Every structure is written in structure tokens, then in C-alpha cells.
Amino acid sequence: MDTVDLILSPKWLIPVVPKEVCLEYHSIVINQSRIIDILPTDAISSRYQATKYIKLDKHTLIPGLINAHTHAAMSLMRGLADDKALMDWLNNYIWPTEEKWVDEKFIEDGVELAIAEMLLSGTTCFNDMYFFPDIMARTADRLGMRAVTGLIVLDFPTQWATNADEYLDKGLALFDELRHVELVTAALAPHAPFTVSDKPLEKVRMLSDELDLPVHIHLHETAHEIEHSQKNYGKRPIARLDELNLLGPNLLGVHLTHLLDEEIDLLAEHGISAVHCPQSNMKLASGFCQLSKLLEKGINVGLGTDGAASNNDLDMMEEMRCAALLAKAVSNNPESLPAHQALELATLGGAKGLG
Template sequence: MSQSIDTLILADWVIPVQPEDTVLHNYGVAIDKGRIIAVEHHDELTNRFDATHLRRLKGHALIPGLINAHTHSAMNLLRGFADDLPLMTWLEQHIWPAEAKHVSEEFVEDGTRLAIAEMLRSGTTCFNDMYFYPQIAARVATDTGIRANIGMVVIDFPTAWANNADEYIHKGLAAFDNFKHQDGIRFSFAPHAPYTVSDAPLKKIATYSQELDLGIHIHLHETAFEVEQAVKEKGQRPIQRLNDLGLLSPSLQTVHMTQLNDDDIRLVSDNGVHVIHCPQSNMKLASGICPTAKLLEADVNLAIGTDGSASNNDLDMLGELQSAALLAKVGAMDASAMPAFTALKAATLNGAKALGIDEDCGSIEVGKCADLCAIDLDRIETQPLFDPVSQIVYSATREQVTHVWVNGKLQLDNRQLTSIDEEQLLDKVKHWQKTITQTQ
């Protein structure tokens, strides 16, 4: 007698990510109560299960939901606002002044919803956020059904969100307390960068991180200027300063890391620090190239993020993992650096490891949450097909993402969002475009 379950997905290929380099042909996934209960051949699944929802996805590959390991979601409202500028000019003369004028609870709510809509349509099922008003981002993520790690931003100077580092920490912890029992929502400390956060709050964050078992998410070694200024002013490289302050540990997620020498890489590897690579943003801002081949050789967990749309200018993780694979090759001058599967793993399971959720997410395995992305490879752009992993990494685009499930719930159905009113959202975004334009 067949077992009744919620959902049965039958794809041409299932790419579980774990075990490595595995492609399962004519396989599918059985889902019940938000969890994967079987990964088997079509015939076995249809004999064993009677599903309320059956999806036969001919020509599709099923992969774990993509994990955007670093973004500033609300900054989607500043997409294209200040292009073709180096990082510090972009920040100090354009982004920070614009934020001072416009950032509010409403700005964060609408910008985060826009970002989530874009991410779901791109196959992303979890994102790691760093922005102001974290309680608003957490609420929008909960409302829309996406998984999220919400950063509690800490910075020394005042913004619309808080006046000083202690107030940022206090308000962030209050948001954490409000959502700490909410399924699918996690929190981490998010000190902006070593050059914007002083020693005292960084020490406090290190202590709180250990006491509360929370991650730390920070921009680090993003540009040569950042490192040179730190050496000039502090007498040491930023990563060494963080080490002296007690921040280097498996709880630390370091973003960008384009300026690394061998000693830096050794520190990262020895302390189990995660590196989050944002190739397109780094290229657009001319910040440098993260030495991903050396990091992988040192057994560092390498994840991938998009950064915010103000510096990318999209949240397309398929495009990002393709850029990561290609940039690794030219950065190392080695065509074998970061093969296609390694890039896919960085955008899925490695992202889950960085966020501390790899027991539940990041691969298609029995017992894990059903966070899944279906990609239609039966298109002109991805034919002929010799290797589905290669086609996903080097040829497919986000327009080929047709279905997305988060925790077993269908969030994208044949390219249509199920939990977000697209027309209403676009009306709000046009309002913000007009408002921001008028106050430039």
C-alpha cells in the first residue's frame, strides 16, 4: 500500500551535491512535512508514495536551493544608483549619504521584499543579510517563506538605525530575542568592517558570539587600501587584529578577502574561518580577486554571495557561481581551478556550512529540509547536454529556474511567485525610484 505524502518531484536529473560529483538520472525526491524522506528512481518513488502534489519535470535538473552567503537585501532599492566607482568613493560620497536620507523601516521592508522576490526567482532559498533594521528583514523573510540568516549590524558611527556601537548591539539582540524561536530564521552579529568598528565593540561581539552561539559576519580584506591603511594606523593587517581580539573561529564568516598573503590564509585555515566570495561585486568595484584556488587548497570552506544589488547589480546566484568558477581560473592561471561541481558546492553546501545549517540544508539528502531548485535544461541555451552540472554552472541562466521549494513549500511555480504580489511590489519600487531621484 502506498504511503501518503505531501509532494513528489520527478526530474530527469537529481544533483544531490552530497555525495560529491554525483548525478542521478531519472531520479526524484519525496517530501513530507517539509523534509526529504526519499531520493530514489522514478519507478521506486511512484510505487512507494501517493503524493498530494506530483511534479513531473521533464528536462529538468533538481539541485539544492542556492544559498546567497552575503548580501544587503534592502539595498535592492539602490540598484544602479552609483555605478562605475571605486569602493570608498562609492560608499562615502554616494551610498552613505543616500542611506542617511532614505533608510527607514519602510525602506528596509520594501527593499528586502524586492530582494527576496528576485532571489526566489533565481533559485535562492536562503540568504545571509547584513543591513539596518534587522527585525524588519526577519519579518519580511518570515512572511515570504524564505530561509534567512539576519545580520545584527554594528558600526561606530550613527545611522537611522542606531547612534553608537553599543546601541547597535542592544537593538540587534532585541531583534534576535523576538525571532529566535522562528523556524527558518537565524541571527548573527554583523560588524561592518575593521575600519568602521573599533576594538571595544569587536571584543564585546566576540564574547557574545561565544555565549549565545551566534556567528559573526564581517567584510574583511576587501581592498588593498583597507589593508594598507590598517598597517599604517594599527601596525598590523586587519585579520591579525581580529585574531588578537579573539574573533577568528569557525563562527566567523569573512566576506570578500581579495587581499590575502600566505600568512593570512594560514590563519584562516588554522582557525576554521569561512570565506564568502563575491566575485561580481569585487570585479565591478575593482577591489581585487579572492585567491580561491589557494583557499581551497588550504581546505578553507569557501561559500559564495552576491553582495548587494547596489554594487553587483543583481542577486543572481547562478550568474555568481559561473563568475566564481571563471575568475578562479584566471586568478590562478589554471583552467582546472574551481571545476563546475566545486562552484556548485560553494553555492549550496558550503554556504550552509558557513551559516551553521548544513545539518538541515545545502544538499539533497534524506532527513534534510526540502529546499530545492528546479532548472529547465531542455532549452536552446543548454543543448546539447553532455553534463548537467557543467550546463548549470557555465550555460544556464536564472530564467531557466522554474520551481523553487523552501521547507517543502512551493515558492516559485513555473516562474510565478506564490507568496509575493509582484504587481503591488513593483508599484512600491517605482514610488521609491521617484522619491530617491527627486532628492539626489
């Protein structure tokens, strides 16, 4: 008989894989922070002895949820600018507030609050994009929370860096620091096509190829973004990223609310992953992601809350519910995104997108 650290014995267990399976009276065996076995509860006593045993006979257990796109420290900006479109929200409220208030202490406090909130709704991993990613990473690691910290890149100066080269230099230094950190990894995070010019995006692509890092970017979030791209680059953002050779399995495109059918085909062809943030898109009136079309084309999709300032919460349970309802309305098909598939997006979809 093996001695293990912990055994959890719920009434119901939903493993996600295989699909549409709900196991009754099965237990999870955990040792050294790893799940090592799942087996019928009545078989436990002959196989394992646990240091701690928790009986959950009125509970259903699911895998930890993955918030595939958020800005954790913005939990401190919740409710700051409601009922605004994205560019008004950014230019007149969020960016001025960030310029005045965001510093290392702001990030630490905001991330601590965000992690507490995410844990309350079952999130055990999140993919972040924000300033001072080093503070975010250290805070998540200190609290024992799995996370991906975005090495943010912008053309304009902030409290974190003065230009795109400095953003990348600081990001690479943090990447080196995280090489031996178990819970926190890094992703390159160019903010969006309308805030990052071609030269930094080319460097991002080169670094992604060399270091095998994910590229986390807001993409086709609003009609304004597409208009900006057509005016300044003569093409839509996805076409521009394609020319820069950024479309590929390492790319995690967030929002994708304004897509032509041929763009969906192109994204599928290159094997990108998408992140759907339904509540944020609705709050900012950014548009509707054609989720059913993405899934039909075989595109991997995760779910994200976005930041609390544009949601106004970090509740992945609510995000799953909203995604399922919205998918049915947008596709005019009541069979779109059933519950088991919504859970798959909130777990495996995010995990695959983050590598």
C-alpha cells in the first residue's frame, strides 16, 4: 500500500477527458502536488493510505479552470469607467489612471486581489498581460498560483518601459529569471496591432521562434482596430500579422470579434489559438466572436475574463455560462456550445493555447 499526501473523494467527478463523462464515487489521489491516480472510491483502501483524506459526498469536482486572458492588477480598476466603448475607455479613463497610479505596489496589491477572486470561482491558472510583469510573476509564485506572465510590448512609454526595445529587453531578463520557476512561465505579449509597429513585431516573431514562446496579443477586437490598420498599413490586422509571419501555433489571438470567413480559414490553416472573452466584448460593445465558426474550423479556443475593469469580475464560471448563451444567440442554434464543451474551452482549450 502506497502512502500519499491527499485523497479527495467527491460524489461526482467530471474529468473533461473523455468527453461528456461524469464519474460517480471516484477519488483523486494526490502526491507531491501531482494527481497520480483516479479510481473508484471503494478501491482506495486497498491501494492507498493518505496523510489527509477529504470526503466531499455533496460535491462535484472539476479540473482547475484556466483564465486564458486577463489583466490581473486591473482588479483595482473595477467599475472605473462603465458604459464606454473601448477607445474612449482606454484614452480617457484607463491610460490616464495607469499613468497616475500604476507602480510596483499597485501591481502587487491588484494581483493579490485578483488571485483571491479567481480562486473563489475555481481558476487555478491565468494568462496575464500588464505592466511590471516581474512583480506579477513573483506575486503569483509567492501565492502558489500557476500563471503565464506576459512580456508586454508597446510603442509608447509607460512606467514600465520607454520604448519597444526596452520592453523587450526587460521582458527577456524576466524570461531568464523564470527559467527555473515551476509555477510561472512567460509569453511574449505585444499589446495589439494598433499599439505595436512592424519592427517590434518582427522582433517578437524572431524571439518566439528562437525561444519557443507563445505570442499573446489582442487581435481584431474592435472595428476601430481594423480601420486603423487599413488606414496605416493598407490591410487588415490579420493580413498584416500574416505578412510578418506571426500567424502560427504559438499565436494566442484574443477577442477576434470582427472576422471575415476567409480570415477564419487563414487562422485555422496556421493553427493559431483563440481566446474568447464574451463578457468583456459585450460590456465594451466591441462585437461578437463567431465562436461556432471557429470551432467548426478546428481552431483551438480558450476562455478569458479580460481584466476586471472591462468585465467587471474574474469569474470563469460566469464566463462559461455567458459563452454558452451567446454562442447559441449568435449562431441561432440552441445546440451551440453545450455545457461539456464550455468546460472543455475553460480547461483544455486554455491549456493548449498556453502550451
